[in-house]
Amino acid sequence: MKTKTAMIAALALAGAGTLALSASAQDRPMLPGGNWAGMLDETDGGHRFGNPEAKTRLVEFMSYTCSHCATFAREGDGAIKLTLVPTGRFSYEIRHLIRDPIDLTATLLTHCGDPKKFGGNHEAIMYRYDEWIEKARKTTQAQRSRWQFGSLSARFQAIASDLDFYDIMETRGYERAEIDQCLTDEAKASALADRSAADAERYGITGTPSFVLDGELLEGTHDWSALEPQLADAL
Template sequence: MITRAIAAALAVAALGAAASLPAQPAGKAAARDWTRAVSATPDGGFRVGNPAAPMKLVEYGSLTCDHCAHFARDGMPKLLAGPVKSGQLSFEFRNFVRDPYDMTAALLARCAGPGDFFALTDALFDAQRDWIARYQAMTPAQSAEMNALTQGQKIDKLAEFGGLYAIAARHGVPAAKAKACVTDEAAFKKLAEMRKIAAERDQLQGTPHFLLNGKPLAVHDWAGLEPLLKTPAG
């Protein structure tokens, strides 16, 4: 067993040895991880990445669009791990609602706020086939019953019927908050306004629709988009 005296002597010797070593240069500061920077934008989207990035990519996407789900699966992980993380590119997702089911999912995703918007959006894309299949299985009587409701009541019923409340709850949106979001008239109007701007100003023809530094792109998938992100667009 090492006695206290010997242990103290060893500690002093170690300190002396450390003091005699040449000073090491200060390590390089860790680069900022820009995937942690998420904010709402004036255009109604949610942006992840460096707001001052030289490349600014916008996607107009629909949560009922299978091609958008493919892009979320194939392109987003590469975007986030590469140019978004490094600060070279910011990515903004703007909802483009196409139908009541899409409206329901979009309202819930946006209800999560900047902190959980992308996680909930990814979860909705991952489960897209399942919840769309539930809607497709509705009977004519169920559809007629829903169509007789007010807009807010209908969205509430659709969220329950499709299992979307459960998905939202797993990503930090409790039931009471979710119900308030899907019946929010201002939120309906905002999504309708975004749809109008997408078609009239941003030349949207279908989803996903991409803008790079404000310019519409004639590509609709990761294979077409990736080569355009090699250098900043003017």
């Protein structure tokens, strides 16, 4: 029930943030060629919503342990997907700036299984941010020691267990064995961490969320109120 309530609230906030974008988007007809709103592709390091050949391209760099990223997921994510992506003229890609072991664990889980599941996995983790981050704050020293010692796989599994990530993923239809398979993919974890470091260096990113629009970092833009007018101007 809490998850459903959170999602309803998130959709309400997203709807409130679509007004300016809707006005801009309605000035331009949708491009033919596909169901752009339903298009989701895995990229080299992230996932892209919408037309891969879109003229205007936004990349969000986010971290799952970032409270401002959780706020953006509620306020901006839905507005972008509802008003801009369906036109076919705009694509929205989510990439990761890995900050800590919890962040990497959550990232592995959102990438788990079919790439088409990423959108729902991402929302499931973000919409329950307040719940699991509070659990993280209340962990004991014994719990945290399990996050720091042993194999990488064992650490990721300990984090997932302590923060109820298993429960979140099971509500998404994953079996325990499938979740463990994703958490024990150390090659994937290494690749995600390497891509995160490379992207941070390439674009000069120092905080999350950060946004790159058509290849250029939007300096000083870290929330929906700052991003929305720039997107409207770019359309």
